[in-house]
Amino acid sequence: MAKGLIVLNPAAGEGNPEQTKATIESVLGADSYDLHETKEGENLHEAVQTAVQHNSYKWVAAVGGDGTVTQVADGLAEGEVPLAIIPAGTGNVLAQTFSIPQETDAACQLLANYEMARPIDAIRIGEQYFFLQVGIGLEAATMHSTSSAQKNRWGVLAYLVNAVKEAFGWQPYHFTLTIDGETHSLYASELVIANAREIGVFGLEWSETIAPDDGRIDVAVVRARSLADYARVLLAMVRRRQHKTRHIRVFTAREEIRLEAEQQLPLHGDGEIIKEEMPVTSVVVAGALKIIVPQEE
Numbered sequence: 001m002a003k004g005l006i007v008l009n010p011a012a013g014e015g016n017p018e019q020t021k022a023t024i025e026s027v028l029g030a031d032s033y034d035l036h037e038t039k040e041g042e043n044l045h046e047a048v049q050t051a052v053q054h055n056s057y058k059w060v061a062a063v064g065g066d067g068t069v070t071q072v073a074d075g076l077a078e079g080e081v082p083l084a085i086i087p088a089g090t091g092n093v094l095a096q097t098f099s100i101p102q103e104t105d106a107a108c109q110l111l112a113n114y115e116m117a118r119p120i121d122a123i124r125i126g127e128q129y130f131f132l133q134v135g136i137g138l139e140a141a142t143m144h145s146t147s148s149a150q151k152n153r154w155g156v157l158a159y160l161v162n163a164v165k166e167a168f169g170w171q172p173y174h175f176t177l178t179i180d181g182e183t184h185s186l187y188a189s190e191l192v193i194a195n196a197r198e199i200g201v202f203g204l205e206w207s208e209t210i211a212p213d214d215g216r217i218d219v220a221v222v223r224a225r226s227l228a229d230y231a232r233v234l235l236a237m238v239r240r241r242q243h244k245t246r247h248i249r250v251f252t253a254r255e256e257i258r259l260e261a262e263q264q265l266p267l268h269g270d271g272e273i274i275k276e277e278m279p280v281t282s283v284v285v286a287g288a289l290k291i292i293v294p295q296e297e
């Protein structure tokens with residue numbers, strides 16, 4: 001019988017990797033999978049691609065945070081092998097998006113009993129795939145300034161604290177945004193190309209209309225000039241009134257998004273810093289990845 005592949009990041013979150021491995025083995029059985037532990041500086045995309053090309057794995061499970069999950073998913077994109085997620089990071093936004101259990105044993109039970117995988121869309125930049133969001137501006141600067149030590153100590157609060165620090169003096173920049181051939185000239189302090197509605201902090205969302213499997217990608221444009229403006233944006237999100245505030249505007253793309261700016265700005269994809277330079281072209285890839293999720297009731 002075909003095995004699965006467990007890709008475990010021993011440095012993720014603040015858990016005990018040995019305990020995590022023991023839990024996985026107790027639920028799935030040692031004979032049902034191969035184990036690959038990530039190493040610092042490893043090209044995980046290539047490692048996963050090579051593994052599935054040379055073995056008939058029936059699934060690949062990523063054990064770690066969103067960064068680990070995205071790298072593993074990147075190696076599986078536009079292939080037939082489904083992704084499973086065993087959350088072990090700080091945010092675990094992709095797991096939250098699909099109601100995947102946060103507890104290791106429960107996530108393993110889901111994997112052990114799954115019957116089908118759900119196709120989801122992706123954002124492709126160059127040869128790299130992202131499944132949550134690509135952001136430029138304040139959020140990316142916050143990601144860059146938040147260390148692993150801060151995340152391990154404070155969890156998602158680390159992002160909030162650093163976001164407030166970064167927001168002081170952060171002003172909107174001029175962007176040229178071209179969506180499916182239609183060009184928009186605008187100013188924004190934050191621009192997010194989003195495949196999932198969840199931001200990953202305190203249950204906040206960019207827009208309730210964003211879905212990861214609808215064959216389209218949305219672009220949330222935030223314009224704020226002061227901490228008071230950011231407070232208004234936050235309040236609108238808390239009240240689920242994002243569509244009512246003048247500080248947020250949402251566009252929808254079905255094919256391609258091209259983003260140009262007057263200068264180079266911080267850019268992140270699924271929580272990891274991207275070294276891509278402007279202009280950036282994002283391609284909508286419908287059904288790019290199969291993911292193991294709980295059955296809808």
